[in-house]
Amino acid sequence: MTAEPRFLPGRFSGLSIKLIATIIAVIFAVEIVVFLPSIANYRASWLDDRLRVGVVAARVLDAVPDVMAIPRNLTDRLLNSAGADAIVYRREGQSQLIELADAQTPTVAVTADMRLRDPMTLIAGAIDTLLGGGGRTLRIVGEGDLNSSLVELLMSERPLRRDVFAYSRDFFLISLIIAAITAVTLYVLVSRLFIRPVRRLTENMLAYRQAPENASLIIIPSQRRDEIGIVERELGAMEQDLFSMLRQRRHLADLGLAVAKINHDLRNTLTSAQLLSDQVATLDDPEVQRLAPRLVTTLDKAIGFAQSVLDYGRESAAPPVPGPVDLRSLIEDAAFDARLVGHPSIAFSNGAPERLRINVDAAQLARVFVNLLKNAREALEAVTAPVAAPAVRVEVSRSDAGLTIAVLDNGPGLPPRARANLFVAFEGSARAGGTGLGLAIAREQVEAHGGQLQWIEQPAGTRFEVTLPASTVLA
Incomplete structure (x- = not known):
């Protein structure tokens, strides 16, 4: 039979591309896990820098007496250095405000409270900055340098968002370079250790399957001592x-x-x-x-x-073709073919019940019983010492395990050599000149029906039992 051709997977469907994709995906997943706290810390540092400038401005406000007005050029320089539109300083229930002359009233504001420093809050704020629009007003709240003092900065969110995006871009490029270097390094290493040996094994199996009688295709194992080496040696031995x-x-x-x-x-x-x-x-x-x-x-x-x-x-390997068969008639016909019916000196008894029908291949099972009954007849005919009332009988019994059909005779029994090689072709014959093929064929045919053929040891005579599954019994 010609083996169906097989082919190795393509360049984009083999282990190599899957390995590279997996490595890159894992590296990017790790980078994402690292990126979130990193961008959160960067945003917090950026806001802290602006807040420190606001604290300096608050010191200036605190140093100016209340009766004096702060010059406009000073307030504008303080606000421009902080990049803020307005700074609010609160202390002991009092508030001071400085703002640009052309400051506009904010429409959409988002608060960044730097007093809350837990990781989840920082990460959520960074994600909000990345995903939120750039037209919002940022309200930065933090503690001043005096007890119970607060500083608030109002500024546009665009500078923060621009710097956060620039940091994210740089982080992504660095991550991409690290992923590429790591993927190539791991690929080269894994390719040498695993991919190439596995591909060599695959190519050998495909080639050997096409021509298993070509000895030149037998794989030559390498000197590896790991699992790949074991596979190579076992494949070569196989x-x-x-x-x-x-x-x-x-x-x-x-x-x-x-x-x-x-x-x-x-x-x-x-x-x-x-x-x-x-x-x-x-x-x-x-x-x-x-x-x-x-x-x-x-x-x-x-x-x-x-x-x-x-x-x-000529024994066929075709499976049995079951059909309804009357067991008593089947055994009666087998006894006739085995020349037991009407035998001048051997009595035959058919113990199969009337109207017991089984679902079996009639031709194959008939051959089994012809062989067993013929062996019993020949054993009784070949005895040297006289046997009182030589007889062959068939007994049938039913149980939960199935249907048991026993073929018995009261002859001398099986010799030791036949017992040791029972059911072995050319060796299991109980008589001189026999081939032992009958029992070997009979056992194969019974097992093809899902049953068993066994020799049962007993004090005198010979007993063979054919056990069929309970599913074969029709009535």
């Missing part, structure tokens, strides 16, 4: 095992084809020899009459062995 397995499978397939052809020709030859032996058996020569039965038996065994090998080679 590809080595897969290469050997595929090579062995091809050899076995070729050998099996040759054996099947030889076996087919051998079976035809043995069949012809059997016909000749049947004719020889009709001769009146005493020596021929003595040797003919042994020749016929030997030829029958050889033909049976050849046929069983051919049947095993």
Whole structure:
């Protein structure tokens, strides 16, 4: 079967671009977390500078006697140095105001109370400055240099907003440079340590999947001792095992084809020899009459062995096709095919209940019971010591686990060699000349139905149990 082609991801969909994007996103997220308190501190410092100028102006106001008027040029210079339109100085319940001559009455004002220095208030004020319009009037409130004194500055918010934006722009550019340098450095490092080895592994797996029998595509592990090195070594070992397995499978397939052809020709030859032996058996020569039965038996065994090998080679891997089947009739037909019905010396008992229907593949399950019943018959026929009332019977029982169908005989039981290799093809035969294929095939067919085929040890005789799931029972 030809493997479907696979391709590596593109330049903008692989690990590299995802890694760079992730690094930059994380750096910017960190920078945002750092930016908020930084811009808040910058805004607070800017406001504190203006407030200190206001405190100096308040000292001047406090130093001038109340009976004297402050010259206009002095007040304008104080206000221009603070960048304010007006300064209010409050002390001991009294207020003093100086303002520019052309000062306008503010329409929209926002208060910055520098007595509140908690981080959340500072951050909220910085965000408000960035997002708010530049046409508002800023009211800065702070403590004076004397007890219980307050200083207020009224000024346009535009200078603060302009400086805050300039600081934010510089911060962003520096952050971008740091993010780029960090991303490139981490990318180069991670690319050498992870991306390139992973890409090498991916390319190897894609190439090897297309041609698993090409030994030159088996990956050569590096000398790394970390997880990547372990993956490389395990992948190389797996590809080595897969290469050997595929090579062995091809050899076995070729050998099996040759054996099947030889076996087919051998079976035809043995069949012809059997016909000749049947004719020889009709001769009146005493020596021929003595040797003919042994020749016929030997030829029958050889033909049976050849046929069983051919049947095993033709065994289909198709799943069973379930359908409603009467269990008693199925066992009765299997007993007939196994030559138990009407046997001159072996009694057969069918213990399946009447009208018990199961949902199974009739052909496959019939083959299972033909094999089990045939094995029981041959075991009783091959006994050397006489068995009292030789019999084969089938017992059926139901439980919550499912339906159990047991095939029993009162023969000598299984020999130790057969018990040790039960259900193993070519090794699990209980009789001389057998192949052991029957039980191996029967177990595969029972397991394909979701059931189990087991040999149950008992003091005398042989007992095999076929257990089918409860879902197979129809009535």
